[in-house]
Amino acid sequence: MKLRGWLLGRVGGALATILMVLLLNFVLFRLMPGSPDRALARNPRVSAEAIAAARVRWGLDKPLFPDQLVAYVGATLSGDFGYSVKYGGREVTSVIGEKIAPTLLIVGLGEIIALTAGIALGAWTGWRRGKFGDRVGTLSALILYSMPYFWLGMLLVTLFATTLGWLPTSGISTPGGPGGVAGIVDLLRHAALPIATIALGLIGQYAILLRSSVAEALREGYVLTARAKGLRDDRILRGHILPNALLPTVTLAALNAGYVIGGALTVEIVFSWPGLGLLTQEALQSRDYPVLQGIFLLLAISVVVANLLADLLYSRLDPRVRHGAAR
Amino acid sequence: MSGNVKLSVGGRILNRVSGGNLLLLLLRRWDARVALAILTLLALSGIAPGLFVGPLQTATTAEAAPLLPPSGAHLFGTDDLGRDLLNLTVHGARISLVVGALSAVITLLLGGGIGMIAGYRGGRADALLMRIADTFLILPTFVLALILAPILRELIGDQTEILGIRTTLLTIVAVIGITSWSSTARIVRSQTLSLRERTFVERARLVGLSPMRIIARHIFPNIRTVLVANGIVVIAGSILTESTLSFIGLGDPFQPSWGTILGNAQSAAAPSLGAWWFIMAPGGAILFTVIACTIVGNAIDELLDRDVRVRR
Numbered sequence: 001m002k003l004r005g006w007l008l009g010r011v012g013g014a015l016a017t018i019l020m021v022l023l024l025n026f027v028l029f030r031l032m033p034g035s036p037d038r039a040l041a042r043n044p045r046v047s048a049e050a051i052a053a054a055r056v057r058w059g060l061d062k063p064l065f066p067d068q069l070v071a072y073v074g075a076t077l078s079g080d081f082g083y084s085v086k087y088g089g090r091e092v093t094s095v096i097g098e099k100i101a102p103t104l105l106i107v108g109l110g111e112i113i114a115l116t117a118g119i120a121l122g123a124w125t126g127w128r129r130g131k132f133g134d135r136v137g138t139l140s141a142l143i144l145y146s147m148p149y150f151w152l153g154m155l156l157v158t159l160f161a162t163t164l165g166w167l168p169t170s171g172i173s174t175p176g177g178p179g180g181v182a183g184i185v186d187l188l189r190h191a192a193l194p195i196a197t198i199a200l201g202l203i204g205q206y207a208i209l210l211r212s213s214v215a216e217a218l219r220e221g222y223v224l225t226a227r228a229k230g231l232r233d234d235r236i237l238r239g240h241i242l243p244n245a246l247l248p249t250v251t252l253a254a255l256n257a258g259y260v261i262g263g264a265l266t267v268e269i270v271f272s273w274p275g276l277g278l279l280t281q282e283a284l285q286s287r288d289y290p291v292l293q294g295i296f297l298l299l300a301i302s303v304v305v306a307n308l309l310a311d312l313l314y315s316r317l318d319p320r321v322r323h324g325a326a327r
Numbered sequence: 328m329s330g331n332v333k334l335s336v337g338g339r340i341l342n343r344v345s346g347g348n349l350l351l352l353l354l355r356r357w358d359a360r361v362a363l364a365i366l367t368l369l370a371l372s373g374i375a376p377g378l379f380v381g382p383l384q385t386a387t388t389a390e391a392a393p394l395l396p397p398s399g400a401h402l403f404g405t406d407d408l409g410r411d412l413l414n415l416t417v418h419g420a421r422i423s424l425v426v427g428a429l430s431a432v433i434t435l436l437l438g439g440g441i442g443m444i445a446g447y448r449g450g451r452a453d454a455l456l457m458r459i460a461d462t463f464l465i466l467p468t469f470v471l472a473l474i475l476a477p478i479l480r481e482l483i484g485d486q487t488e489i490l491g492i493r494t495t496l497l498t499i500v501a502v503i504g505i506t507s508w509s510s511t512a513r514i515v516r517s518q519t520l521s522l523r524e525r526t527f528v529e530r531a532r533l534v535g536l537s538p539m540r541i542i543a544r545h546i547f548p549n550i551r552t553v554l555v556a557n558g559i560v561v562i563a564g565s566i567l568t569e570s571t572l573s574f575i576g577l578g579d580p581f582q583p584s585w586g587t588i589l590g591n592a593q594s595a596a597a598p599s600l601g602a603w604w605f606i607m608a609p610g611g612a613i614l615f616t617v618i619a620c621t622i623v624g625n626a627i628d629e630l631l632d633r634d635v636r637v638r639r
Binding site: 016028142145146151157161162163169258259262263270280281284285287293295300303304307 | 467
């Protein structure tokens with residue numbers, strides 16, 4: 001019973017956040033230089049009929065509140081994000097839709113690699129805190145953490161693509177390249193540096209956080225008990241410390257999803273990777289607000305969902321959360 | 328009850344470690360000394376860049392050949408227009424640091440104000456404000472900043488200057504402030520919540536001081552140190568955000584920051600031309616600033632933390 005109440009609360013919170021994002025987007029849409037009307041009229045590739053239809057759909061001939069707000073939320077929920085200014089008046093959803101997969105590929109793989117490596121590095125440095133290995137590991141983590149993603153990417157291109165010539169400098173595939181298995185290899189060769197950039201950029205903060213939670217856990221009584229029982233070091237670390245120390249890292253990974261996405265967008269610009277980041281820059285240059293807002297909405301919803309999932313995962317890892325005990 | 332004991336200890340510490348005292352404590356640590364030295368050097372070049380490298384070079388005043396690697400005449404090499412990168416980077420310090428610091432001020436004002444009001448008022452106002460803060464905390468605020476910046480710019484125009492800073496940069500300051508106040512608000516709120524229950528605040532309430540006056544006279548002085556510690560981290564974050572926004576193309580070409588220079592390097596295809604020096608100087612400057620701020624922030628945190636532990 002309690003678990004269901006807890007779940008409902010979480011889902012309700014996530015829905016409230018999405019509603020707030022919609023409200024924010026609505027306000028932004030009206031703040032925009034010129035009314036949404038003018039933004040439509042400024043778009044030479046949208047026909048007069050389409051404009052008239054959109055005006056009715058978005059309720060632009062009615063009062064701002066509540067009619068326009070209701071119409072806007074309704075239209076957005078049914079997937080009507082308006083028309084792109086730059087991309088020939090195409091619907092925003094289709095412009096954005098085709099860019100999702102490339103971004104998901106590099107952000108997803110980068111995040112997985114970063115979590116694995118960051119946890120390993122953090123556990124190792126936390127366990128050996130104060131020793132030489134810890135100093136070096138922590139300093140590297142701090143340096144990686146302080147680098148702007150795009151700068152890291154530019155350095156990697158200069159070194160591994162231009163100077164050493166191991167990997168391609170940009171793009172997602174060789175023009176007129178092979179298909180089939182060779183095509184996948186070609187894709188992975190192009191993806192390697194963007195993924196490495198995102199992974200390296202993220203490893204730092206995961207390692208720093210895990211290190212401090214491992215170091216903190218080492219002071220706990222249960223670690224002393226485990227030692228007294230005569231358990232081997234790696235059993236203590238894996239079986240007793242990590243399950244507890246991982247919790248804040250899980251939370252951070254989810255909380256940071258929004259920040260990661262921001263960084264990933266700039267990585268795509270460095271590598272001309274045809275995903276949401278490159279689209280964002282192009283939309284920004286042509287002041288294509290409908291596309292920008294669509295991207296914001298999409299990313300916001302993904303982040304909210306990611307946080308909801310992290311909450312669920314957290315409650316599995318730590319039963320105290322769902323039973324409402326003090327944390 | 329144990330909570331209360333801890334709070335009162337925290338409160339005393341906060342009074343104890345403040346102002347010049349904090350600086351002295353910091354200077355006892357070697358890592359903080361190095362970090363503060365780096366920040367001082369950067370601040371000096373930001374205050375008087377002309378003193379070190381002469382006036383900012385532009386496309387018309389640049390004399391060297393384009394994309395020269397580092398040499399005796401040009402320590403950090405030249406960019407695609409033949410401008411000296413040392414000159415650009417030192418002048419960039421002014422823009423990056425000023426925009427970073429101003430954004431941090433706005434962030435702290437917004438976050439501190441909202442946090443203190445939410446914490447002191449409690450109840451519905453608190454619930455609503457923290458709901459908003461949580462939303463901002465998880466949203467991809469960077470993308471929000473990307474949309475807000477051009478909108479603001481079109482609303483106020485970008486042809487004027489205020490105090491020598493072009494309005495393009497001021498919109499960036501505003502946008503960073505608007506999108507990054509939430510973590511400060513959370514920290515300040517939790518401090519305020521504990522201060523509210525302390526006897527001296529209660530006494531002030533009994534005497535009949537207005538809530539605004541209590542916040543200004545009794546709450547604020549006690550969270551100043553927390554704000555300083557948070558402020559250092561916020562500055563680092565603001566500088567990173569500013570450089571990213573400028574890299575994408577929202578900077579001001581007439582007042583280039585480090586991020587703007589890196590954006591130029593990207594559009595000049597410096598990475599694929601192998602012109603490593605074009606990215607080294609401005610990127611290294613960002614890296615050093617952020618690392619130095621992080622080290623100082625950590626040091627302050629540890630100082631406050633250790634005091635709490637010792638006294639417990």
